[in-house]
Amino acid sequence: MKALIGSTLSAVTLALYTQTASATSFDSETLRLRGIDPDLAAYLSQTARFTEGVHAVRLWVNGQPRGVVHAAFDTAGALCIDQAVRDAGDLVDTGSGCGEFIEQFPQTLIELLPQAGEVRLLVPAPALRTASADHSAFTRGGAAGLLNYDVQGLYNQFDGQRSRFLSANTEAGVNAGDWILRSRQFYSSVQGKATLQHMEAYAQRTFSERQAMLQLGQINLSNPVLAGARVTGAQWMSEPALGASVSGAQVQGIAATQARVDVRQGGVLIYSTVVPAGPFELSNIPQLDRRRDLEVTVIEADGERRTFTVLAAALGLDLPARGFALGIGQLRDSGRNAREPWVLSAGASYPLAPAASVSGGALVAQGYNAGGAGLNLEPWPGSRVQGLMQAAHTSESDDRGLQGSFSLNQQLGDRWSALLSAGRQTVGYRELIDSAWHQPGERSSRLRDQYALGLTWTHPWTGSLSATWSTTTAFDGQRASRAQVNWGRRLGPVSLTATGQWQVAGDGGLGNALYMSASLPLGEGVNWRSTARRDATGVRLGSGVQGRWDERTQYRVAAERASHTGELSYNGGISRLTQASQLDVGYASYGRGSHGYSGAARGAVVLHEDGVTLSPYPLQDTFGLLTLENVAGVQIDTPGGSVWTDRKGRAVLPQLAPFGRSNVQVATASLPRNVDVHQGAATLQAARGAVPRITFGVEVTRRLLLQVQDEAGRRLNRGTGVTDAQGQLVTLVQEDGAVFVPNAHANPHLWSRTVDEQPCRLQFQLPASVDTNAYYEQTVAQCRVEESES
Known part of the structure; x- marks a missing residue:
């Protein structure tokens, strides 16, 4: 039957789209003998064309693909350049009709390829949309409330001892009138002892005509050359989306068991999660300050705590984007019963030449002053260099000091790249947070210098190899060094990886560990994996299977054996991406009655004028809402991941690029067989804080x-x-x-x-x-x- 339908469609396509250079006369008897209705002669004589109506076509503009668009054609097969075509092709708006665009740009050439299902446009440069100085083309407004949540639970019973841990990172907020209001909290319960830590609450709005952003409330002061500060106050700064984007930090390590990982900066807990046994990599960790080290604590199932420090220099070279920041507020959460002075911070970064920029900043507080300057260069292709010099004075103790740093990121040919960073400070240098409390006994234990080196090598024969090494030296001469190596190689269908970490010097509580794995695909969506791990407890060998039940459900099962005791341990889990949330459950058995359970849920709840809609992904500061006219369970592909419509046909677009382009498209394969969507793709251009709403019309068909x-x-x-x-x-x-x-x-x-x-x-x-x-x-x-x- 499929062959019959295919034959039908092929025949229709051949009959309708046989192309001729000009009008042609057909012999009716010849057509009849060849099985073609003679009444089609008039139709076929007018060259290839689309039939009247709406067709899903691939759109090209000036040789560039613009995706699939549902385009309308009239009775003569002529294209209607309506709003859908203009949005998909990034063309200027010329009115609601079909002919206005051609009237305004008569040079436009339209090539219709019905046999290929394509439309190709060649338009003059003025017909293309450009980013206007006032950003008037971006959608603004809209209102919605949200609650982002990330809940983690872990229960372990190890050698008769029980441990229970529960955490919830939540973010509540409202978007209204381009204002963004957010409040972040962190709840944790360890062995039944609960704590609730309020992180921050602020209001924010972008004034695009000035390309600047206003922040009010509990904020982090931004400074291109100095460590910032957590204050309650106000800040006026350049809009990041109109410059360069900044990503969060990345932390790598190895867990011996199913463990909890806490990340702190300046003594403040900024991130907490649960990781399985083996190597872990935490990405996009929100930082309070990009110039302060991270303290990472790994808490194993048996309660063992291992702590290591990730130097700010090892997080990668961070060249400040062009712009400014001016803020004032009262210091908060400084800890240790410290005073909380008022702080004024100002800084800016501007280009001197196409490959050079200069940065400067100052910070003034009660009893504390600091200033700094930086030079950022790209001296030759593949090279980025940054040099910083800061000076600080603490009035109460009359401490004066200097701090300098140098960073180099260099591409060494096609396969090598290197990162080098060095920093040193004098004994009298203080950060603002350090000056807020007395620490006479800790002067000699403070860090004097720190160095970091990273190398990356990629070759088709040897695979990908990266190594990092960092070391610090205190004023009392105590040294601490850490090294980590990552390697990956593919041999046919087999993927090989190895990760090693070592505490080279000092007592950082990290421990040494080496982890190796080999992965082999067994079939569609199923992989077999064998592992070997060596750490302070000895060598453990493991094997397991990871696979997919369907496109939204993953499972994992593995077993591991300790070589020195012969003890077996097991672990397994299921991850499910639902229409409303991301869910994960896991179990681990460590032998001798020791075992653990874990669970996690992540997502968002959105409150809007039409009700409540759930999202499986946390929402960013710019998001949208989509309606598909009461069709449930349809997949929508968005920049933030695939989402699915609920029973009312609604879905949340969790992440839209502020002051950028975000493509949204219906996965037509997920539509019910009797439903066709009129316009299955859209391009959104939203200002930061806007909540755009789009509706895709559908038509119930009957084939x-x-x-x-x-x-x-x-x-x-x-x-x-x-x-x-x-x-x-x-x-x-x-x-x-x-x-x-x-x-x-x-x-x-x-x-x-x-x-x-x-x-x-x-x-x-x-x-x-x-x-x-x-x-x-x-x-x-x-x-x-x-x-x-x-």
Whole structure:
């Protein structure tokens, strides 16, 4: 049957889209002998064209692909350059009609390729949208409330001891009138002892005409050359989306068991999560200050705590983007019963040349002053260099000091790259947070210098190899060094990886560990993995399977054996991406009655004027809402990941690029078989804080495969045309009188011709209910001779 439908569509395509250079006369008898209705001659003589209506086509503009768009064509097959085509092609708006664009840009060339399902436009440069200085093209406004949540739970029973941990990172907020209001909290419960830590609460709005952002409340002061400060106050700064984006920090390590990982900066807990045994990599960790080290604590299932420091210099070279920042506020959360002075911070970074920029900043507080300058260079291709010098004075203790740093990121040929960073400070140098409390006994234990080196090597034979090394030296001479190596290589279908970490010097509590794995695909979506791990407890060998039950469900099962005791341990888990949340559950058995359970849920709740909609992803500061007219379970591909419509046909667009372009598209394969979407793709351009809403119209279709006979019981001739009530061609008759009707709702009255060329009308009966899982329905039709309505 599929072959019959394919033959039908191929025949229609061949008949409709046979291309000719000019109008051509056809011999009616020749057409009849070849199985083609002679009435098609007039249609075929006018060169290839799309039929009247809306077609999903691939759009190209000036040689660049613009994705799939549902384009409208008139009765002559001419393209309507409407709002849908202009949005997809990034063309300027010229009005609501179809002809205004050509009238304004008569140089436009339109190439229609119906046989390939493509439309190619060649337009003059003024017809393309450009980023205007006032950003008037961006969508603004909209209102919605949100609650982002990330809940983690862990229960372990190890050697008769029980440990329970529960954490919840939450972010509540409102977007209204381009204002962004946010409040972040962190709840944790360890062994039943609960704590609630309020992180920050602030209001923010971008004034795009000034390309600047205003922040009010509990904020982090930004400074391009000095460590910032957590204050309650106000800040006026350049809009990051109109410059360069800044990503969060990345932390790597190895866990011996199913463990909890806490990340702190300046003594403040900024991130907490649960990781499985083996190497872990935490990405996009939100930092309070990009110039302060991170303290990472790994808490194993048996309660063992291992702590290591990730130097700010090892996080990568961070060249400040062009812009400014000016803020004032009262220091908060400084800890240790410290005083909380008022702080004024100002800084800016501007280019000196295409490959050079200079940065400067100052920070003034009660009893504390600091200033600094930086030079950022790209001296030759593949090289980025930054030098910083800071000076600080603490009035109360009359401490004065300097701090300098140098960073180099260099591409060494096609395969090598290197990162080098060095920093040193004098004994009198203080950060603002350090000056807020007395620490006479800690002067000699403070860091004097720190160095970091990273190398990356990539080769088709050896694979990818990266290594980092960092070391610090205190004023009392104590040294601490850490090294980590990562390697990966693919040999045919087998993927090999190795990760090692070492505490080279000092007592950082990190411990040494080496982890190796080999992964082999066993079939579609299933991988077998073998592992080997060596750490302070000895060598452990493991093997397991990871796979997919469906596109949204993953599972993992593994076993591990300790070589020195022969003890076996097991672990497994399931991860599920639902329409409303990301869920994960896991179990681990460590032998001798020791085991652990873990669970996690992550997502968002959105409150808007039409009700409540759930999202499986946390929302960013700019998000949107989509409606698909009461069609549930349809997949929508968005920049923040795939989402699915709820029972009311609504879905949340969790992440839109502020002052950028965000493409949203319906995955048509997920639509019910009897539903067609009018416009399945859209490009959103939203200002920061906006909540755009889009609606995709749908049409309920009814596809039919008819077996047609005339009143004498004869099958219609193959190639005979089937038209609608207006005489427009709908399809062609195939072998044995088979007729495939794309949409019986749009064409309820169909006409054709009997064997003896008499006009006849197709009559058939359909069941009242429709099978939404079937692509088409089959029934018998009779073509009765009567007066044509056409």
